[in-house]
Amino acid sequence: MIRPDARSRRWAKTLRRIVLIAAVAVYAPPALASDGELHTFHCLFGCPLGAPATNDTVVREIYTLSSNDLTKLADWIAYRVTPSSIGPSSNRDWRADPSLAANETLAPEAYDGANQALRTDRGHQAPLAAFSGTPFAADTNILSNITPQASALNQGPWNALEGQERSLAQRLNTAVYVYTGPLFERLMAPLPAGPVLERVPSGYWKVVALADGRISAFVFDQATPRTADYCKGRVSLTHVVLRSRLILFPMANAASFRSLDSEIGCTSPPPPDPAPSTIPPE
Numbered sequence: 001m002i003r004p005d006a007r008s009r010r011w012a013k014t015l016r017r018i019v020l021i022a023a024v025a026v027y028a029p030p031a032l033a034s035d036g037e038l039h040t041f042h043c044l045f046g047c048p049l050g051a052p053a054t055n056d057t058v059v060r061e062i063y064t065l066s067s068n069d070l071t072k073l074a075d076w077i078a079y080r081v082t083p084s085s086i087g088p089s090s091n092r093d094w095r096a097d098p099s100l101a102a103n104e105t106l107a108p109e110a111y112d113g114a115n116q117a118l119r120t121d122r123g124h125q126a127p128l129a130a131f132s133g134t135p136f137a138a139d140t141n142i143l144s145n146i147t148p149q150a151s152a153l154n155q156g157p158w159n160a161l162e163g164q165e166r167s168l169a170q171r172l173n174t175a176v177y178v179y180t181g182p183l184f185e186r187l188m189a190p191l192p193a194g195p196v197l198e199r200v201p202s203g204y205w206k207v208v209a210l211a212d213g214r215i216s217a218f219v220f221d222q223a224t225p226r227t228a229d230y231c232k233g234r235v236s237l238t239h240v241v242l243r244s245r246l247i248l249f250p251m252a253n254a255a256s257f258r259s260l261d262s263e264i265g266c267t268s269p270p271p272p273d274p275a276p277s278t279i280p281p282e
Contacts, residue, residue: 043177094111153222167265
């Protein structure tokens with residue numbers, strides 16, 4: 001039999017536990033949604049799936065990205081270009097991502113000497129000119145949105161394709177959805193001032209889409225010449241999925257997609273997807 005004073009003490013102890021649990025529930029930070037539950041207006045038919053579970057998803061006014069802790073670069077970036085978001089390119093004030101821990105993102109000095117040693121630029125993934133018509137243009141210079149991109153590629157076909165994205169938005173007076181990210185398919189020379197495990201991409205993928213289901217997909221190697229026609233980089237969406245190892249447009253039926261090639265300035269038939277490599281017999 002429990003005496004009244006013991007019962008009171010037990011009840012008081014139980015009550016304190018209830019209050020403590022309630023306090024934790026109130027003040028604990030909310031659990032982050034998985035990629036499958038991520039909804040932002042930058043992502044048409046859902047944001048890409050398949051990035052490592054350790055990635056950090058960062059949502060800003062002008063883009064959403066999934067930052068990889070190991071490479072310190074984004075595995076994918078989604079952005080939405082509209083006629084009103086476009087403006088002339090402005091200043092480039094590079095800064096580390098304030099939403100990430102110091103060991104999860106590159107610092108500005110990581111790029112010191114890279115242009116001279118590797119002939120690389122600080123390559124925007126969500127481009128500055130696409131958002132210079134907004135108050136948030138400076139966010140394109142945050143280093144989670146930047147990768148070490150070969151100068152010839154960045155200033156040549158990549159820049160030309162970004163120009164087509166803006167032209168398409170203005171000409172059709174519509175939103176243009178873009179997904180892009182790096183490929184790490186061979187070992188590249190590292191940034192001379194970068195951290196030990198930081199990696200330089202061997203190439204890039206990009207998919208441009210409209211809300212009506214028209215898309216064009218591209219892959220570019222870092223060694224792409226400055227004078228290359230960006231249309232030569234066209235591939236199928238399946239090709240991008242296989243090489244990026246990401247599920248793109250997870251809420252859409254890929255069979256319903258149609259070609260955006262002619263609208264984006266590619267009137268010739270697309271080149272065939274590169275043939276897959278085979279393992280030679282012993």
